[in-house]
Amino acid sequence: MSNPLFFSSLLILLSLSLSLSPSLGASDLKVYGLSSPFSPTKGMWEKNVGEISAKDDARLIYLGSLVARKSNVPIASGRQIIQSATYVVRVTVGTPPQTMLMAMDTSSDTAWMPCDGCVGCSANVFVSANSNTYKSYGCDAPQCKQVTNPSCAAGVCSFNLTYGGSTVAANLSQDTIILAKDPIVNYSFGCLQRVTGNSVPPQGIIGLGRGPTSLLSQSQSLYQSTFSYCLPNFKSLSFSGSLRLGPVAQPKKIKYTPLLKNPRRSSLYYVNLIGISVGRKLVDIPPSALAFNPTTGSGTIFDSGTVFTRLVAPAYNAVRDEFRNRFKNATVSSLGGFDTCYTVPILGPTMTFHFTGMNVTLPLDNMLIHSTSGSLTCLAMAAAPDNVNSVLNVIANMQQMNHRVLFDVPNSRLGISREVCT
Ligand SMILES: *[C@@H]1O[C@H](CO)[C@@H](O)[C@H](O)[C@H]1NC(C)=O
Ligand SMILES: *[C@@H]1O[C@H](CO)[C@@H](O)[C@H](O)[C@H]1NC(C)=O
Ligand SMILES: *[C@@H]1O[C@H](CO)[C@@H](O)[C@H](O)[C@H]1NC(C)=O
Ligand SMILES: *[C@@H]1O[C@H](CO)[C@@H](O)[C@H](O)[C@H]1NC(C)=O
Ligand SMILES: *[C@@H]1O[C@H](CO)[C@@H](O)[C@H](O)[C@H]1NC(C)=O
Numbered sequence: 001m002s003n004p005l006f007f008s009s010l011l012i013l014l015s016l017s018l019s020l021s022p023s024l025g026a027s028d029l030k031v032y033g034l035s036s037p038f039s040p041t042k043g044m045w046e047k048n049v050g051e052i053s054a055k056d057d058a059r060l061i062y063l064g065s066l067v068a069r070k071s072n073v074p075i076a077s078g079r080q081i082i083q084s085a086t087y088v089v090r091v092t093v094g095t096p097p098q099t100m101l102m103a104m105d106t107s108s109d110t111a112w113m114p115c116d117g118c119v120g121c122s123a124n125v126f127v128s129a130n131s132n133t134y135k136s137y138g139c140d141a142p143q144c145k146q147v148t149n150p151s152c153a154a155g156v157c158s159f160n161l162t163y164g165g166s167t168v169a170a171n172l173s174q175d176t177i178i179l180a181k182d183p184i185v186n187y188s189f190g191c192l193q194r195v196t197g198n199s200v201p202p203q204g205i206i207g208l209g210r211g212p213t214s215l216l217s218q219s220q221s222l223y224q225s226t227f228s229y230c231l232p233n234f235k236s237l238s239f240s241g242s243l244r245l246g247p248v249a250q251p252k253k254i255k256y257t258p259l260l261k262n263p264r265r266s267s268l269y270y271v272n273l274i275g276i277s278v279g280r281k282l283v284d285i286p287p288s289a290l291a292f293n294p295t296t297g298s299g300t301i302f303d304s305g306t307v308f309t310r311l312v313a314p315a316y317n318a319v320r321d322e323f324r325n326r327f328k329n330a331t332v333s334s335l336g337g338f339d340t341c342y343t344v345p346i347l348g349p350t351m352t353f354h355f356t357g358m359n360v361t362l363p364l365d366n367m368l369i370h371s372t373s374g375s376l377t378c379l380a381m382a383a384a385p386d387n388v389n390s391v392l393n394v395i396a397n398m399q400q401m402n403h404r405v406l407f408d409v410p411n412s413r414l415g416i417s418r419e420v421c422t
Helices: 004-008 044-054 057-064 313-325
Strands: 013-017 030-034 071-077 087-093 098-105 111-119 151-153 156-163 166-178 183-196 205-207 226-230 241-245 255-260 269-271 273-278 299-302 309-311 333-335 338-342 351-355 358-362 368-370 377-379 381-383 392-395 403-408 413-418
Touching (some): 098 111, 156 183, 255 358, 255 403, 273 313, 309 313, 313 338, 358 413
Parallel strands (some): 309 381
Antiparallel strands (some): 071 087, 071 241, 087 098, 151 156, 226 241, 255 413, 269 299, 309 392, 338 377, 351 358, 368 377
């Protein structure tokens, strides 16, 4: 690894965000790189987690008794509710509980939320002073060694990270959080004290990555690193989607593909994408554009925080050209970051993503986005930005809407089935 910058600097996640307008009309696409808040595996954390979990035996027995039931958390599109192009869940934090609408991010591990005293945060903050179970971590806490850029101010462990185009600084804190019914006590998260830029979800994020500080790791005994979600259409106004935590009540009839592990990007859910068909035609994509390579970070991930699927340029161009072939006589135009838009009605073709052991054919609703006036329909995908770090294909939330996506970490597999949650 000759170039450490390569890994420490973001890029990994490309997130396209439509401007606040819920429909395409006035929108302008911005491309963000998101970085992991935690540095790649250091060994340290595993050791600490080992020590911490050794003390938890009694607690595990208690928690084990809780997991027999279904834990469902409603999901809504954040677009209308908090003007953020993300999917949000209600999380209650502290004692007495305060409600936050936090964005689900499968590619981040740590949670963070705006807190009292924050400069640059939006109005709805978690008032830590009103919670009698809130505590900030001291600088000697083992958890403090896991965060990026840790520093010590007035005896409090603080850290900062970049998220999209924003920089956030937070106190590392703990408090009780509840997503479904079960309280998770002493949950570690960042209590934001400063935010610059405006690309952070206004009420914070809940990290559903597979790394050590994520919700999965911190609720291991309760939910056993297993969850699934159904994301409603991004235009939906209600909490009609669901985040299902734990192995109970997960779908049995579902297609699976193996999850791949990248030790250098321990939070990400990599899968092996082996091809893409447009209609029946398998598109000719250079294998290198899809290959998983832990060293360069290349390959394909599923991400709940990115809006539109991004493919590395050779893959995107091939797919797009095949799609355009179907409309040879129609005029192609572009809109924002989309380069394949038509004024004629688009009634096909569908697109199939071929993964190891699993083919996923996307309905048109997952492929096309319509402008406000309805006069323009665009292929809702784009090429990864043209820079040296663009090696990652991201299967984004627009392409996952109205499907059940199951993250089964213990069995190292990801499942998908069609499920309409509107
Ligand atoms: C982030 O933390 C590092 C280390 O404490 C500090 O040097 C840097 O100035 C901080 N950056 C921001 C943007 O706060
Ligand atoms: C964050 O830490 C600073 C000390 O560095 C402290 O003054 C502030 O009250 C803390 N805020 C929260 C919400 O923990
Ligand atoms: C939670 O943290 C508090 C304060 O650090 C501690 O007293 C308590 O024992 C912890 N509870 C559990 C269940 O770990
Ligand atoms: C395109 O236009 C040509 C000439 O008008 C016509 O012969 C052909 O059938 C059209 N193709 C499609 C796919 O509509
Ligand atoms: C996926 O589709 C390809 C091409 O149509 C086919 O050869 C393959 O058997 C399918 N795989 C599965 C697991 O259905």
